[in-house]
Amino acid sequence: MPERTDLHIDKEIDARGSFCPGPLMELIRGVKSLPTNGVLAVLSSDPGSARDIPAWIQKARHEFVGAFPEQGYTRFVMRKLH
Amino acid sequence: MQDRMSLIVFSGTVDKLMAASILATGAAAMEMEVDIFLTTWGLEAFRKGHYLKNTKVSKDFEEYAPIMMEQMMLKKVPSWMENLQGAKEIGNVHIYACSMTMELFGMKLEDLEPIVDDITGVATFVERAKEGRITLFV
Numbered sequence: 001m002p003e004r005t006d007l008h009i010d011k012e013i014d015a016r017g018s019f020c021p022g023p024l025m026e027l028i029r030g031v032k033s034l035p036t037n038g039v040l041a042v043l044s045s046d047p048g049s050a051r052d053i054p055a056w057i058q059k060a061r062h063e064f065v066g067a068f069p070e071q072g073y074t075r076f077v078m079r080k081l082h
Numbered sequence: 083m084q085d086r087m088s089l090i091v092f093s094g095t096v097d098k099l100m101a102a103s104i105l106a107t108g109a110a111a112m113e114m115e116v117d118i119f120l121t122t123w124g125l126e127a128f129r130k131g132h133y134l135k136n137t138k139v140s141k142d143f144e145e146y147a148p149i150m151m152e153q154m155m156l157k158k159v160p161s162w163m164e165n166l167q168g169a170k171e172i173g174n175v176h177i178y179a180c181s182m183t184m185e186l187f188g189m190k191l192e193d194l195e196p197i198v199d200d201i202t203g204v205a206t207f208v209e210r211a212k213e214g215r216i217t218l219f220v
Contacts, residue, residue: 021111025107
């Protein structure tokens with residue numbers, strides 16, 4: 001698993017400090033206004049969201065690019081497929 | 083055809099409403115259809131303006147009420163009403179008022195917060211819940 005992604009991030013949502021279901025809700029709202037093929041990153045420090053976010057991305061049939069650990073939080077990156 | 087979660091909200095204390103709202107939000111986020119049935123104290127909690135002043139916590143834990151409210155404020159936790167509004171925004175959520183409780187408390191739909199969609203009877207709710215995957219009582 002690479003440490004970073006070199007993908008260009010179209011939209012970054014900082015949901016650090018917000019907790020479940022906050023980060024997931026912000027991701028869902030962010031995806032709505034993203035164009036197809038857009039890449040979105042959500043920054044979250046919440047452990048519940050660490051599982052919810054990849055589960056949602058898979059459920060919603062988008063591409064889960066990866067979860068990249070940073071200092072005290074994780075950057076979740078996805079691409080909108082439809 | 084979406085999977086359905088049916089949630090009966092009987093309680094009117096903030097701790098339980100919070101739990102109900104988070105369950106509804108999680109289900110809505112996972113693309114489930116969510117039916118919420120408000121009855122008794124749960125219905126009272128949706129009387130217009132009531133949620134702005136509701137600080138009740140379950141009796142067994144009432145000594146924790148002040149610290150819970152304080153922590154929620156400090157950590158900027160969204161209120162249960164905000165969670166439900168968010169859930170409605172991102173998913174398929176319907177909130178129904180129990181017809182029997184409405185009669186008992188002498189209430190009309192316009193006495194309730196606009197987030198409540200309609201009044202329904204228990205039979206209709208049970209029929210819908212029967213088709214659902216998850217039914218919960220809070």
